[in-house]
Amino acid sequence: MSDSKQKLALYGGRPEICEPAEALFHWPIVTPEDEAAVLGVLRAGTMSGTEITRQFETEFADYMELPFALATCNGTAAIQAALWACGIGAGDEIICPSMTYWASALPALMLGATVNFADIDARSLCIDPADIEGRIGARTKALVVVHYAGHPCDMDPIMEIARRRGIMVIEDMSHAHGSLYKGTKCGTFGDIAAMSMMAGKSFPIGEAGMIVTGNRQLYERCVAFGHYERTGVATRWNRQDGLITDPELAPYRGVPLGAAKHRVNQICSAMGRVQLKRYPQRIEEIQQAMNCFWDQLADLPGLKAHRIESGSGSTMGGWYYPQGLYRAEELGGLSCARFCEAMRAEGVSDCAPGGNDPLHLHPVFHNADIFHMGQPTVLAFGQRDVRQGRGTLPVSERIRESVVTVPWFKHYEPEQIRIYVRAFRKVVTNHDQIL
Numbered sequence: 055m056s057d058s059k060q061k062l063a064l065y066g067g068r069p070e071i072c073e074p075a076e077a078l079f080h081w082p083i084v085t086p087e088d089e090a091a092v093l094g095v096l097r098a099g100t101m102s103g104t105e106i107t108r109q110f111e112t113e114f115a116d117y118m119e120l121p122f123a124l125a126t127c128n129g130t131a132a133i134q135a136a137l138w139a140c141g142i143g144a145g146d147e148i149i150c151p152s153m154t155y156w157a158s159a160l161p162a163l164m165l166g167a168t169v170n171f172a173d174i175d176a177r178s179l180c181i182d183p184a185d186i187e188g189r190i191g192a193r194t195k196a197l198v199v200v201h202y203a204g205h206p207c208d209m210d211p212i213m214e215i216a217r218r219r220g221i222m223v224i225e226d227m228s229h230a231h232g233s234l235y236k237g238t239k240c241g242t243f244g245d246i247a248a249m250s251m252m253a254g255k256s257f258p259i260g261e262a263g264m265i266v267t268g269n270r271q272l273y274e275r276c277v278a279f280g281h282y283e284r285t286g287v288a289t290r291w292n293r294q295d296g297l298i299t300d301p302e303l304a305p306y307r308g309v310p311l312g313a314a315k316h317r318v319n320q321i322c323s324a325m326g327r328v329q330l331k332r333y334p335q336r337i338e339e340i341q342q343a344m345n346c347f348w349d350q351l352a353d354l355p356g357l358k359a360h361r362i363e364s365g366s367g368s369t370m371g372g373w374y375y376p377q378g379l380y381r382a383e384e385l386g387g388l389s390c391a392r393f394c395e396a397m398r399a400e401g402v403s404d405c406a407p408g409g410n411d412p413l414h415l416h417p418v419f420h421n422a423d424i425f426h427m428g429q430p431t432v433l434a435f436g437q438r439d440v441r442q443g444r445g446t447l448p449v450s451e452r453i454r455e456s457v458v459t460v461p462w463f464k465h466y467e468p469e470q471i472r473i474y475v476r477a478f479r480k481v482v483t484n485h486d487q488i489l
């Protein structure tokens with residue numbers, strides 16, 4: 055593609071994108087089949103039942119090629135139940151990347167544990183496998199990994215460390231439904247995986263979550279934590295569903311040990327069953343579209359694709375929240391924020407500094423007294439003090455200067471994608487106007 059000098063829209067030039075291609079980005083994709091499934095639940099009045107949910111779980115477990123799947127009311131609940139199932143309790147420690155959504159880590163505090171945050175790798179934006187082992191201490195029970203923005207974590211070294219050191223692995227796959235690591239689905243490597251299925255995620259069914267595992271004991275513990283109606287005691291909503299066989303859990307049938315109600319609204323489950331049928335084909339089209347976009351920017355300085363090398367057998371799944379790796383030093387030091395401003399002026403409306411703010415600096419992990427005990431919750435249960443200040447996790451702390459959000463194309467429309475490519479090429483080629 056030839057680039058010429060043009061006046062940037064930031065300074066009154068003609069914007070590259072006059073009419074945003076809403077249809078390219080619209081999400082979730084809702085068909086008459088989704089609508090019929092949802093209306094069916096509404097008309098039958100079975101929003102609080104579990105029959106459709108259990109069908110959805112069976113189908114999702116098959117999709118994951120795992121024996122157990124348990125739906126939850128959201129991804130946050132799924133992560134908390136998974137942590138509890140893995141034995142996390144008062145005084146314990148988990149390891150989690152700092153650069154992620156708060157729900158990957160914060161539920162540990164509600165279990166009386168603390169979080170030892172690890173840095174991320176600047177290319178994958180996932181936990182840096184080299185920053186795990188040194189954080190493992192006597193009270194470390196589990197490692198939470200996040201396949202960030204669909205990019206699979208480097209699971210081979212991660213699992214090697216975890217197995218050797220005897221800690222559990224929880225995969226937060228909220229960004230990575232359908233992502234592959236070396237040909238195998240993310241979510242099947244660790245002891246248990248938990249995920250969000252809220253309406254913005256790449257598997258979008260409203261407000262819902264899911265837990266998957268190959269371990270029956272962990273599955274039963276998740277049931278015991280948040281699904282009182284499925285522990286084997288008949289209720290109006292669930293006549294008999296004797297999931298609990300574990301003798302340690304059996305005495306508590308009929309109440310949730312987490313004092314939590316994680317049942318998902320069946321309107322979401324019904325939509326989930328329909329979405330699942332089309333999901334593999336939908337993410338294949340997204341992959342084609344996103345790769346088409348990035349292939350046409352590959353020669354530019356300053357901006358690199360956040361994606362997996364082709365030929366590795368790994369994929370980005372549904373490319374949730376796609377990111378570009380921004381390198382100010384290749385663009386004369388132009389700040390990430392200013393670059394994004396120039397992109398928005400060209401009509402790329404959602405271009406902004408990307409990623410998530412690092413969690414290790416958030417006051418909730420330093421001072422919050424959640425249990426009203428007169429001391430910070432991260433210390434109140436005898437935890438080791440692993441609080442980290444500024445300067446400790448440099449890659450995570452620079453995230454708002456080093457990544458930008460890029461358009462999330464849901465359809466392979468090369469002509470329309472090319473318009474967005476042109477906008478990015480224009481700003482990079484003419485970046486000297488901004489300096």
Ligand SMILES: *Cc1c(COP(=O)(O)O)cnc(C)c1O
Nearest residue numbers: 128129130155157158228250252
């Ligand atoms: C969205 C998200 C969650 C939480 O899921 P909810 O369904 O919103 O509760 C957890 N972890 C990550 C990485 C997420 O992006």
